[in-house]
Amino acid sequence: MLHTPPVEAFHSFIEREQRRFLAELTEWLRIPSISSLPDHKNDLARCAQHLAQSLAPLHPDRVEIWPTPRHPAVFASWNQAPGQPTVLIYGHHDVQPVDPISEWASPPFEATVRDGRLYARGATDDKGQVWMHLKAIETLQRCLGRLPINLSLIVEGEEEVGSENLIGLFREHSKDLEADVVCVSDTDMFQPGVPSICVMMRGLAYFEIRLQSASGDLHSGSFGGAVLNAATALSRLLAELHTRDGRIAIQGFYDDVRAVSEAERAAIRTLPFDAHIFRQQAAGAPDFGEQGFSPLERLWIRPSLDINGITAGFQGPGSKTVIPSVASAKLSFRLVADQDPARVESLLRAHLARACPEGVQLELTTLHSGFPYRAPVDKPVFSLAKKALERAFGRPAVFVGEGGSIPFIRQISDATGKPCLLLGFGLPEGNAHAPNEWLSLDNFRKGIESIALLYEELGRTNPR
């Protein structure tokens, strides 16, 4: 049976309705749902309420507001396609603060269109992308007269403050949140016009090291040259965490790093990476890192270690001839599959125990950790998603990585036992956490179309 996808129908519907779609989104964007500021607690409740009401016209079987100890989440589900797969859509309705407000060219909560962009706090991160899923559902319902798959949706209110209660919700509502795939639209495309699926996201292991060499600071005149200096000891420990050729010098550290196939590396090489632009984005920082890997490979498929802060001795203006007795550093690893933050901690602990000079007390504290995520790209949904993106954007979709960490992606994947499909329509230059956040209207339209096409295709092919 020859099948003609309803790409034209979707396309014309979205073109025709886009002004209304944006007007609706603009109403939602008016609510300053800044999750980190206690004064806005009520706005988060209003924001969830607004979303729940906006879902009603889409005829879900259920719409619920799920309270948490901090900010509520919204749940909805459509079980209207018996025998078809279920997609769980994840998003968040909370936003970042807007300071410094003076740098906004238009008010952050009055969405404004300029030059093909919708400027507002939350335009991309993440209300705009949540809205694209709602409008894809509407597109399917209006163009096909029905939903081709089953859907559920969870939109939390705490993403910008660490998703503290998200995994609790997954545990509590495990039955409601069962799905075949989790679709998350909260990442960026590689470049404007290059539709992207993020298939690898690094994990995190963040530590504080504290060295104490004496019970108090000493005068460098009285003791300089005859006693160990905690700042010197720390400098050595930190310097020895990397080899000269940029590798992490901790025994066993690379044991769990999954080898990446030559095909995958070749795919990364085909991406339109511009070293000059990268250097600009990196504020001119010189190149440094593991030999034999390109910058994108270093960020996506290789782990890294950065010193995030160092504190020792006298830091005021002028001079003080002190031998510091205490020195501390914050340092963090970005991890790749199949590294485990707890194992990294024990390797680091063993390394430091060997390297720390005798007579120096060393304390190692874990401040933060999260597992890396690697999508199972051989599952059919990934190639279907690529195809849908390619149709909507008119250009081949690419698999990309994310050097940063969103620990709950891996947690959701583990909790549901299902892959996460990171279908992001933001752009690196979109000011997601900065003043003048914007969403590309082109991405908005094509994103809705991609999602609708993907869901239609999932329903038609019903892969398992």
Add this chain to the structure above:
Amino acid sequence: MLHTPPVEAFHSFIEREQRRFLAELTEWLRIPSISSLPDHKNDLARCAQHLAQSLAPLHPDRVEIWPTPRHPAVFASWNQAPGQPTVLIYGHHDVQPVDPISEWASPPFEATVRDGRLYARGATDDKGQVWMHLKAIETLQRCLGRLPINLSLIVEGEEEVGSENLIGLFREHSKDLEADVVCVSDTDMFQPGVPSICVMMRGLAYFEIRLQSASGDLHSGSFGGAVLNAATALSRLLAELHTRDGRIAIQGFYDDVRAVSEAERAAIRTLPFDAHIFRQQAAGAPDFGEQGFSPLERLWIRPSLDINGITAGFQGPGSKTVIPSVASAKLSFRLVADQDPARVESLLRAHLARACPEGVQLELTTLHSGFPYRAPVDKPVFSLAKKALERAFGRPAVFVGEGGSIPFIRQISDATGKPCLLLGFGLPEGNAHAPNEWLSLDNFRKGIESIALLYEELGRTNPR
């Protein structure tokens, strides 16, 4: 001609008069001449006035108060021994602050005798030691009927705030301050009962290093593993300043270090050094330093390098995944003869220029510097001083070093072209800059006697 030194006469006079000596000193100690606190400016003026008046009964030819832009100095001179050598006595009448006042067992400006100690701010540092010179002059005048040598005296009011104007006074009054030797009583004895002459004092070269690797901090998720981290670069630079065996790894750094004779090293080995007590004084800090040298040698005859402070990136509580673009450190060298702080700066600059990674901006700022001092111990005055100390204390005197730096000692020696004799009667445990500063009354008496004996001997032997 057989000469019997008037040691018995001096001794009995000092014993008899010591109560009065202390009563007089106590009056001077009442004046809170804290040079660092602007509120005490007037006390410094009163303090100088009080000293000038106290000198009058000693019949100097001149007594003058020399104003400076900050606190006045007192000058006096006795040119009453034609053909005899001239000793210039240096001291200071300003004192350290007294905080925390609650830790004082008796009020800091009401000198109190307990257990053979005089407790007061300035009791040792340096009013008590200045007073010993005045009382030695009185002893000579009363026991011999005349001064056996010519004397002049300068007592500044700015030692605790860096002796800013001292060298200016030496330039302005170079004629008045001409002498054959400069006698400074402002250092410690090696141990109670061990009379000591400090013959080596380390210099100082204090720097700040600032590295900048990018125009702004970066997110470790977006760039970690692909760009240079200023904190990592700084750690490496700092770690590489020392070799594994504790030497300073800067090319040419030891070129100007004067070799110390085996005899001098043997003399240091005979000192009653207790490694256990040293470790306690060092707050338990582990041993570290140049191989092949004892702790005292490391402190006195070898240069050292300490990191005094490090600042980089995020230092608050919790975690921030930042790649610091700026990292800075304060570091200082203690120098020995014949090192020159300016040459050390240029060696350090060259070392850092070689070691600093490409693309990183390095700034090196000198914050403080001072030359080391090495006394010309073969001049007769040093053996005469040893003999005088030995007679008064009944125990051989020793040559000791000082790991710290008093830059003006070398400056005075250079300005006058004459040696500085550091005849100190403080004790390491005397709390010079802490609460409950005290002066040993035993040292007070024996110190006066030593000074009188030395001046008498200088007059009698008239060495040049």
